[in-house]
Structures are given as C-alpha cells and as structure tokens.
Amino acid sequence: MNPLIVPHALLLSLALFAIGVVGVFLRRNIITVFMCVELMLNAVNLAFIAFSRSWGNLDGQVLVFFVLTVAAAEAAVGLAIIISIHRHKDTLDVDAFNIMKW
C-alpha cells in the first residue's frame, strides 16, 4: 500500500470534520444540522480506520462498529424528537426552538 495514503486519510477526516462543524454553525434547518453531525461522526470513523491500518490494531475497527450502532440509535431518537417538536411548533428552524430556554 502507498505509505502516503494513511496520513492523507487523516487529513481527509479533518477536512470532513471541519466541513461538518461549519455546517452546524451555518445551517438553520434542524435536519441539515443533524446530518452535519452524522458527517462529523463519519470523519471520526475514518480517523479510527486510518489509525487502525497504520498500527495494525483491530480495536479501531471494533470502535467504528460501536460508533455505527450509537449513530443508528441517535438518529432514531433524534428524528423522533424532531417529529415531536415539528408537531408543536410547525417549523424546523433551529432559531424557533427555545422551549427549554430558562
């Protein structure tokens, strides 16, 4: 394998994570914000896989497996919360969601 692929995969994961962060700040639709969070989770998965390949250690793969499971659970609960909020507020704009503001 080309030895440059691992460091470049790490840089790719950094780029994807930064794009996800900017998206969370930039977008106001809550579902898009949620998708940006998923992108950040994937960037971290890529870093796990790259380090796993780099050190020949399979624990990174197992961690990615658990991140996938947690992401699936998080998506199910998060989307249920979004549906329930949409029923009360009739909008998906994050600026409108301030019911927990004290």
Added chain:
Amino acid sequence: MSLPLFHAILFYMFAAVAVGAALAMVVQRNPTYSAFALIVSLVSLAGIFGLLGSPFIAALQIVVYAGAIMVLFLFVLMLLNVKEELRVAGEGRVSKLVAIALGAVLAGEVGSVLVAVRTPVAAAFDASARAVALLLFEKHYLYVFEATSILILASLVGAIALAKRDPSP
C-alpha cells in the same frame, strides 16, 4: 499500471468526491438535496475504508449508514414535507464569516497535530469480518456488545414513545 498507483488514484478520487459532496451538503438550502449529497459522501467514504483494508467496515458503512440511517432521514424529510430554508433578511454575513473562521481555526489546530503524528504502515493487516468478529466476540468486547443491544432496544422504545401522538390534547 502497478497496483499501488491504482490504489492511490482510487483513493484521491474517492477523497475528492467525499469532500465535494460534503461541501454540497453544507451549502445546499434544500434539505432533501443535502441528504442525497451526504449519501454520496458516505458511499465514497466506504470506498476509502475498503482501500484502507477494512472490507467489513466498508460493507457496514454502506448497509447501515448509506442504507438504513439515510433512508430514515429521507423518510422524515418526506413525512414533514420540508421546504427550502428561508432566507432571513437579518441573516448577516458576519455570522457566516464567524462560522467559517471557527471551522478554519479548528482545522488549523487539529491539522498542525495531524501533520506531526507518526503514521507507520503495518506490514500484516487482516481486518476481515472473521478477524473483527473474533476480537468482538471472543476477547473483552463481548459485554460492550451486549450493552449496545440494550441501547438499541432503549432507543427503539424511546423513538416510539417520543414520536407517538399525544392521546389527550
């Protein structure tokens, strides 16, 4: 063409597609288009996982992420009949600039660490489904695995309870 060169070309192609689709997702105002862009990004990430010698995780990525989770997102988008994000008059350039500046600062910080990190390439690497499953089920991850099944069950019950219509208004 030698195999390493072919791998490198595939890698940079997948990387370019992943970054391009992620950027398209962020600048897009219509959430449905964002979801499709994210699917493209996730599938090209699966290709990169495969190139990094992890076929099992690559398959999981396509089945669980690009398949199940993104279908759930699209299902909710269709269910709620989401329109394009409205342009607000007071939506200033300042907040956008601050967002991009914060992202750039984060990228600079982590990037300065990442270029310094040592990344050897392990000679022997076997991340087949068999090797990962042996580690997952035989060594010390068995109880963690069982705990995640309880987590999935809890999130299933929670999602149903949250999205259910209130019986009494």
